[in-house]
Amino acid sequence: MNALYSLLFVFLLVLIPLFGVGAAHINSFFGASLPYTAFIIFIVGFAYKVINWGKSPVPFRIPTTGGQFKSFDPTMFKQNKYDCPQTGAQTFVRMVLEVFAFRSLFRNTEVSLHETKDGPVVAYKSSKWLWLFAITFHYSFFIIALRHLRLFLEPVPFFVNGLEFIDGILQIGAPTMYLADAGLVAGVLLLAGRRLINPRVNYFSYVSDYFPLFLILAIALSGIYMRYYAVVDVVAIKELTMGLVAFKYVTPENIDVSFYVHIFLVSCLMVYFPFSKLMHFPGVFLSPTRNMPNDTRAKHHVNPWNPDIKPHAYADYEKEFGVPMAEAGLPLDNPENGKAPEEKA
Ligand code: HEM
Structure with a gap:
């Protein structure tokens, strides 16, 4: 219809x-x-x-990745550069292959049920027709x-x-x-x-x-x-x-x-x-699932939306709040922090 x-x-x-x-x-x-x-x-x-x-x-x-990430010991597992790109250059090649050869469509599979003597089993096989038509x-x-x-x-x-x-x-x-x-x-x-x-x-x-x-x-x-x-x-x-x-x-x-x-x-x-x-x-050019390298485990990425919170270690925290903590009877790592400034002098 x-x-x-x-x-x-x-x-x-x-x-x-x-x-x-x-x-x-x-x-x-x-x-x-x-x-x-x-x-x-x-x-x-x-x-x-x-x-x-x-x-x-x-x-x-x-x-989206469909292959082996670069391992710590490269002799152990070979990285799949174009299904799991980790650098800008590898991502570029992946994009070129996607745009000019429809590579992800080439990897298309078809699912079907097959009868066996032990009952039906699911089978996946390569399906290239859609790629060819497209x-x-x-x-x-x-x-x-x-x-x-x-x-x-x-x-x-x-x-x-x-x-x-x-x-x-x-x-x-x-x-x-x-x-x-x-x-x-x-x-x-x-x-x-x-x-x-x-x-x-x-x-x-x-x-x-x-x-x-x-x-x-x-x-x-x-x-x-x-x-x-x-x-x-x-x-x-x-x-x-x-x-x-x-x-x-x-x-x-x-x-x-x-x-x-x-x-x-x-x-x-x-x-x-x-x-x-x-x-x-x-x-396809703007798709973040395609145009980004998969490098989260190699590089530290900071979410730009995060509020700008300065690191505050426990030692500094104790320096700041040591006096009221001591008054409340809380244990201190450094007993000096529990003393008022005039006491320290
Ligand atoms: C979506 C865009 C278009 C498509 C898919 C399309 C498709 C076609 C096809 C398949 C032909 C047959 C001959 C050939 O392949 O050259 C053709 C011929 C032609 N088209 Fe288009 N066309 C498009 C846009 C335009 C535009 C914008 C114009 C002009 C303003 C135009 C003018 C012509 C002319 C004059 C012919 C005859 C050419 C000849 O006799 O050699 N077409 N078009």
Whole structure:
């Protein structure tokens, strides 16, 4: 049901620019006002969340570890540097592997019950499918986003041209099919399929899980439609996008309505992004369970919230309160402390 609601909602979103541009011809609204507003909401919302997270105090070291801590005698147990990092450099490598290779997801396991002659036993086995779907999806998205820089930069940077060449290296069809297009669509379908088919995952999948997947799928399909079927006038579109960059809006005449559908859906994604689970993108960098070295047993950390209480040893305490203690008949380590100052003299 949640999947159906999300799908329906994305359908309705597609209808808005189809009518708005196709029938009502309010091109400048869909081509400029809306993308600008969406971009501002995206930047402000994103920054607000990140700054708020950045300001949250993290007084303790709380990294999640999954390996051997460095032992006193290093010949005894080998430290697992990237599952139990103890220095800044090891933590950095752990973060790089997490961000670029989704390493913790790679270690994913699946639990199942197995019947044996002594009754059922719980078994854990490695499960790489989710990792494979996720990595396909994210890398395809990333490559497409980088390739899109061609529309916003003049001259086009060399790495964008290089990426375009590699992405189309199979030279299938005309215009050449991009591998990342196939990867993005396959990735989204596999991730959505997993939520639909696996009963346990389906049970805790909400509209907020399906909606971004279907929205991204619709963005990808409208892009693919533009490139391979409508064969849109990219020169006219670049005139528009460069106008947006330079704050000089122009509405070229011969832009297909599919472009407005594409950019409208992207605007929806930008507005939705800061308020959604998609914020895991900046979140991974700010996650104290990942970005901290596990060095509590090697270094002394003082909670910065602690009140500034000076140490007060018992000997000093006795010097201060020795007289009333002696009067009350309490035993003293140093009987001199029980004497009044004039007695001492
Ligand atoms: C979430 C962001 C976006 C995604 C996931 C996305 C996805 C895609 C995909 C999959 C394609 C098919 C061809 C290709 O891979 O290049 C495409 C094409 C296209 N996209 Fe996007 N897009 C996004 C944002 C934008 C934006 C912001 C614009 C411009 C304002 C834009 C303009 C275009 C154009 C003009 C094409 C056709 C390119 C051609 O014919 O070669 N896209 N998009």
